[in-house]
Amino acid sequence: MKGSVFPRLVPWMLLWSISFLPAQETNRRYALVIGNSAYQHVDQLVNPANDAADIAAKLRSLGFQVDLRLNALNADMGRAIADYTRQLSVNNNNEGFFWYAGHGLQINGENYLLPVDIDAQDDVAVMYNSYPLNRLLLSLEQNARNKLNVVVLDACRDNPFRNLSGGRRGISRGLGTVEHPPQDLFIMFSTAPGTVAADGEQGKRNSPFAEAFLKYMDSTEILPVMASLVARETLQLTGGKQRPFQNGSIVSDIYYSLNPQTPSRTTSIPAPAPSQPAETLRLNTLSAQVPERPAPVPENFVRIAGGTFMMGSPGSEPGRDDDNEIQHRVNIGDFYLKAREVTVGEFREFVSASGYATTAETSGGGEVLNFRTNTWEIRADANWKNPRIEQRDNHPVVMVSWFDAVNYCNWLSAREGLSPAYVINGTRVSRNRNAQSGTAGYRLPTEAEWEYACRAGNSAAYTTGGALSAEQANYNGKLNSNNPNGLYRERTTPVGSFAPNAWGLYDMHGNVWEWCWDWNGDYPVGPLAQDPAGPELGTERINRGGAWSSSARSLRSAYRSFNTPVTNGNNLGFRIARSAE
Structure with a gap:
């Protein structure tokens, strides 16, 4: 087409076409906030709408694009959640925040969020006329597929169907824990599983949980620490009657904070000063400021700042081993500890x-637990690939001996160009203490380091206080004398499925026993032990923390267990450490 005028139109057409191209979507923060108060057929609630409006306003100030829905009908909730997941799916780096306040309950173990038009005569009708929590979680995992999601549920009010005239055999008050949350999803419930959250007093604008959450939303603390502060505040506001709990696993960004002004995503969590009482120490640790220029932290590790603590247990601690847990003062230097157990x-x-x-x-072969006889047996085909319990790649590896663990440490060190922590000659293993500063490789924590990190400034039996429920950690709840019918999962759970301790470490109680460096032996005698590493010789190596098959007593911070270094049961795993510069 010689002589065509097309070339003269190219600049104009190009500008026109570019103006209609969709802009490249940058990563955004989206929030869906639902507050249901004005129920039409069941008990109305005082504060959820107020709570939702206040949470939405705070989220906007933190840079979220917020969709606020007050007193949502069933159809409205479904549409709003569908729109929300579509927004998140535009860019896999988007961050999501979902808040629900209103009635919620369990039916046959499933969690349901109730719209304001719920009107049901039996449990089946409730299921079909409310929104299943699992549908939201599945939509986030399979449809949104974005970087990270936070779900907060202030939904455990009193059972609105307690006087239901039809069938209600499957209905339970409160919400239950989420067994297999998707990766990079953090869930916080306003109260413990199966219990009821306070709605708030007449004349007060917010529920106790919402009041506590609003107080700490500006915090630059990492999310698990911020949630711990909220939990403590809620307990205080309710006179100890309402204990929030956390569920889920943040893998890709362990240092996530709601406040985008977080000084650093590689947070070094300081240890408490030794001269203060234990409870004061813990409060100071949680509120500690992040240094302006913290030392770099290896990926997925937490830097543990050294300090002095009382190792062992007091004579008054229930379940104490009087001969094996004698309290003594220990000083620990700085080190890094992996936030989660080593995975499959x-x-x-x-x-x-x-x-x-x-x-x-x-x-x-390896040792497996026979559930029928509750005895340990050697099976020739059992190993880390076939541990005779359900395992996926995000579960802690099991059926690894102490020798397997130290060999893994040296391999990882070599891969990253670090000096191996161990000299391994067959079954003879010694520490390599000649590595130059900054090049020391990965290793197992010492027993003293492990207990120091587990306690995270807490002197109680558990980091949760004097008791630990099977909803807070993975262990055999049927071995609890106070509740012989307690929860027993009979397998490991994905690493990070439960709330971390105050220093951001997951599964320090339960899931799998964790190998330590030390030979088993008596604690050192003296006024102050400096970085003790156990006896020079022995026949068993220490493992700590308890496992999915253990009783709650074995999960205590001070509890000591030991096995020969070739032991490889399907409840034995490990986490790794590094010496700090």
Whole structure:
């Protein structure tokens, strides 16, 4: 087409076409906030609408684009959640925040959020006329597929169907824990599973939980620490009657904060000063300021600042081993500790890259728990790949001996160009203490480091206080003398499924026993032990923390267990440490 005028139109057409191209979506923060107070057929609630409006305003000030829905009907809730997940799906780096306040309950173990037009005569009708929490979680995992999601539920009010005339056999008050939350989803419930949250007093604008949450939303603390502060504030506001709890697992960004002005995503969490009472120490630790220029922290690790603490348990602690937990003062230097236990996926990468064969694979099998007889048995085909319990890549690896763990540490150190922490000659293993500053490789924590990190400034039996429920950690709840019918999962759970301690460490209580460096032996005698590493010789190595098969007593911070270094049960795993510069 010679002589065409098309070339003269190109600049104008190009500008026109560019103006209609969709803009490249940058990562955003989206929030959906629902507050249901004005129920039409069941008991109305005082504060959810106020709570939602105040939470929405605060989120906007923190940079979220907020969709606020007050007194939502069933159809409205469904549409709002669908729109919300669509927004999140535009960019996989988007961050989501979902808040629901209103009636919520369990039916046959499933959690449901109730719209204001709920009108049901039996539990089946309730299920079909409310919004299942699992549908939201599944939509976030499979449809949104975004970077990170926070779900907060102030939904455990008194059962609105307690006087239901029809069938209600499956209805339970409160909400229940989420067994398998998607990765990078943090869930916070306003109260413990199966219990009821306070709606708030007449004349007060917010529920106690919402009041506490609003107080700390400006905090630059990492999310698990911020949630711990909210939990403590809620307990104080309710006279100890309402204890919020956390559920879920943040993997890709462990240092996430609601406040975008967080000084650093590589937070170094300071230890408390030794001269103060234990409870004061914990409060100071949680509110500590992040240094302006913290030392770099290895990915997925927490820097533990050294300090002095009382190792062992007081004579008054229930379940104490009088001969094995004698209290003594210990001073610990700075070190790094992995926030989560080593996973199946991480261990598989080691085996694939190195060709390593574990103790169970080279010595005739591994030890598994026979659930019928409750005894441990050696099975020739049992190993880390076939532990006889359900495992996925995000579960802690099990059936690893102490030797397997130290070999993993040296492999990981070599892969990252660090000096191996161990000199390994067959079954003879010694510490390499000649590595220059900054090049020291990965290793197992010492027993003293492990207990110091587990306690996180807390002198109680558990980091949760004097008791620990099976909803707070993975252990055998049926072995609890106070509740012989308690929860027992009979397997590991994904790492990070439960709330971390005050220093951001997950599963320090339960899930799997964790190998430590030390030989088993008596604690050192003296006024102050400096970074003790156990006896020079021995026959068993220490493991700590309890496991999915353990009683609550074995999960206490001071509890000591030990096994020969070739032991490889399907409740044995490990986490790794590094010496700080």
